Amino acid sequence: MENVIQVKDLYKLYKVGDEVVRALENINFTVARGEFVAIVGTSGSGKSTLLNMLAGLEGPTKGEIVVGGEHIEKRTEEELVTYRRKKVGFIFQSFHLMPMLTALENVALPLSFQGVSKKERLQEAVKMLQKVRLSSHKEHVPMQMSGGQQQRVGIARALVVDPQIIFADEPTGNLDSQTSEEIMTLMQKVVRDNQKTLVMVTHDDNLATYADRVFHIKDGQITKIVDNRREEGGKEDE
Ligand SMILES: Nc1ncnc2c1ncn2[C@@H]1O[C@H](COP(=O)(O)OP(=O)(O)OP(=O)(O)O)[C@@H](O)[C@H]1O
Numbered sequence: 001m002e003n004v005i006q007v008k009d010l011y012k013l014y015k016v017g018d019e020v021v022r023a024l025e026n027i028n029f030t031v032a033r034g035e036f037v038a039i040v041g042t043s044g045s046g047k048s049t050l051l052n053m054l055a056g057l058e059g060p061t062k063g064e065i066v067v068g069g070e071h072i073e074k075r076t077e078e079e080l081v082t083y084r085r086k087k088v089g090f091i092f093q094s095f096h097l098m099p100m101l102t103a104l105e106n107v108a109l110p111l112s113f114q115g116v117s118k119k120e121r122l123q124e125a126v127k128m129l130q131k132v133r134l135s136s137h138k139e140h141v142p143m144q145m146s147g148g149q150q151q152r153v154g155i156a157r158a159l160v161v162d163p164q165i166i167f168a169d170e171p172t173g174n175l176d177s178q179t180s181e182e183i184m185t186l187m188q189k190v191v192r193d194n195q196k197t198l199v200m201v202t203h204d205d206n207l208a209t210y211a212d213r214v215f216h217i218k219d220g221q222i223t224k225i226v227d228n229r230r231e232e233g234g235k236e237d238e
Contacts, residue, residue, distance in 0.1 A: 002032065002033045003030040003031065003032055003033075003066075004031055004032065004033045004035075004067065004068060004164060004165060004197045005029075005030065005031040005054065005065075005066070005067050005165070005197070005199070006029075006030045006064070006065075006066040006067075007027055007028060007029050007030070007053075007054075007063070007064070007065055007066075008028055008063055008064040008065075008066075009026060009027075009028060009062065009063040009064065010024055010026070010027040010028070010050075010053065010060050010062070010063030010064070010065065011024055011025055011026065011027075011060060011061045011062040011063055012024040012046075012049050012053065012058070012060050012061050012220075013061045022219075022220050023046050023049040023220050024046050024049055024050055024053070024060070024220045024221075025219075025220040025221050026221060027050065027063070027220075027221070027222055028222075029215060029222065029225070031197055031199065032197075033164075033195065033197055034191070034192075034195045034196070034197060035197055035198075035212050035213065036187075036188060036191050036192075036197075036198045036200070036210070036211045036212045036213075037197075037198070037199050037200070037211055037212065037213050037214075037215060038200045038201075038202060038207065038208035038210070038211035038213075038214045038215070039051070039199065039200070039201045039202075039214075039215045039217055040201075040202055040203065040204070040205060040208045040214055040215070040216055040217065041203065041216060041217035041218055042203055042218070043203060045217045045218050045219065045220070046217050046219070046220040046221075047201040047202075047203075047217055048169065048201065049220075050201070050217065051167055051169055051199070051201050053065055054067070054072075054165075054167065054199060055084060055088060055090070055167050056072045056075065056080040056083055056084060057080075057084075059073060060073055067083075067087070067164075067165065068087060068164050068165075070083070085110070085113050085114065085161070086114070086161060086163070087163055087164050087165065088163050088164070088165050088166070088167060089110075089157075089158030089159060089160075089161060089163040089165070089166040089167070090158055090166070090167050090168075090169075091151070091154050091155055091158045091166060091167070091168035091169070091171045091187075092154065092168075092169055092171070093169055093170040093171065093172075093173035093174055094173075094174060095142070095147075095150045095151055095153070095154045095174070096154070097142040097150055097153055097154065097157075098142075099141065099142050099143065100141065101141065102138065102139050102140060102141055103129060103134060103137050103138055103139070103140050103141075103142075103145065103149075103153045103156075104122060104125050104126065104129065104138040104139065105125075106142070106153050106157055107124075107125035107128050107129060107153060107156045107157045107160050108121040108122055108124065108125035108160065109157065110157060110160055110161050111124060111125075111160055111161065114161065124160055125156070125160060126138070128156035128157070128159050128160045129153075129156050131156065131159065131190060131193075131194075132152040132153070132155050132156045132186060132190070133152070133186075134149060134152045134153065134156065137149055137153075146179070147174055147175045147176075147179060148175055148179035148182060148183060151171060151172070151175065151183050152183070152186065154171075155171075155183075155186065155187060155190060159190065159194065159196070163196070164196075164197060165196070165197045165198075165199065166191070166196055166197070166198045166199070167198075167199050167200075167201075168187070168198065168199070168200040168201070169200075169201050170201060170202055170203070171183060171187065171200060171202075172184065172202075172204075172207060173202075180207065184207055184210040185210070187200075187210070188210050198211075209228065211228060212227070212228055212229050213225060213226065213227050213228065213229075214226040214228065
């Protein structure tokens with residue numbers, strides 16, 4: 001299967017005073033198109049640093065990050081802005097919705113940065129809200145929606161630019177456990193139905209069970225990669 005993400009010998013060191021913090025050390029992995037990968041680790045393990053590198057928000061100290069065939073560590077800041085607008089979608093822990101805009105307008109917003117006409121933007125946003133089963137709340141502003149509903153708007157907004165890859169940073173961190181499970185099931189379905197690649201960062205082992213593969217990260221290093229699909233297969237064999 002085609003690799004959408006390739007990370008090779010990735011290092012990120014931070015200098016703090018006289019000390020060097022090894023936030024990421026010798027990271028190597030690939031992610032295939034359509035895969036849902038969870039990066040799991042405790043606080044300070046390097047998860048956000050890794051996600052920031054993949055999203056082109058920070059440059060590595062050393063190593064290669066190839067996304068969709070492009071070496072993003074070699075891109076200029078301007079090229080990275082285009083990369084983030086066109087190729088990737090983001091889902092955040094705190095939703096990051098615009099409080100004055102309706103659900104529909106929030107979902108349509110990323111398309112305005114791409115010069116899509118208003119009519120087309122709204123048409124696409126309607127479709128995305130259907131995908132996350134929130135058509136009934138099109139005209140609601142964030143304050144008039146539950147946390148789970150707001151995150152569904154967040155997912156629709158991430159999908160609207162038809163990105164190759166979706167990055168999610170603790171997407172259920174602000175939700176209760178039942179709503180978290182609903183959101184995880186929805187993300188899993190949306191990724192499968194639309195053949196998207198999803199990379200999610202979490203400290204929660206339980207949420208990682210929704211992913212196809214789980215990368216465990218500790219002290220800046222990947223210590224273990226668990227393939228949940230293989231485990232599912234194993235159970236069926238028993
Ligand atoms: N800008 C920075 N300058 C110096 N050190 C940093 C910087 N950013 C992160 N670090 C250090 O790098 C390590 C990894 O941090 P990172 O934020 O990636 O962890 P995390 O797993 O995302 O944690 P959390 O779950 O708490 O967000 C930590 O030791 C952190 O202190």
